[in-house]
Amino acid sequence: MTNSSKIKGLHHLAIRAKDFGQTLKFYTEALDFSVSHTWSLPEFNIRQAAMLKSSDGNTFIEIFDGQANAPREGRAANEGEEVLTGALLHLAMSVENAKAAYDRCLNAGAISCIEPMKLSLGNPPVIVSNSLVYSPNGEVIEFIEDAPF
Secondary structure, three states: OOOOOOOOOOOEEEEEEOOHHHHHHHHHHHOOOEEEEEEEEHHHOEEEEEEEEOOOOOOEEEEEEOOOOOOOOOOOOOOOOOOOOOOOOOEEEEOOOHHHHHHHHHHOOOEEEEEEEEEEEOOOOEEEEEEEEEOOOOOEEEEEEOOOO
């Protein structure tokens, strides 16, 4: 007998875009995601939404326009207000080269969060290379290579 409620994996993360077009452009041009599907749902005040697919086809990011009435953590920041935080800390993406991904995103309008570096995690130590940026939309994106987990 199979367990039909067994979790198969993480399907997607959803973000609300301050500028839908700019956010879509950043994820497709700087991070190589492709648009898998687009839609609108007037009953939820969603004017624009898109599901983006990673180049390996295993990861999806859903983008909603800034006025979308979509479920979210906490209260959204008002115009001009500092970003409010919830439980989600960052998006982490597997890459072949953390420095190259970091540089490419900076060239596409991202802001440095943590420059490329090597980390020693745990005991016995696991060495990983990573870097982090703030996307033009504000989310923190980590690029990680050589991670055995």
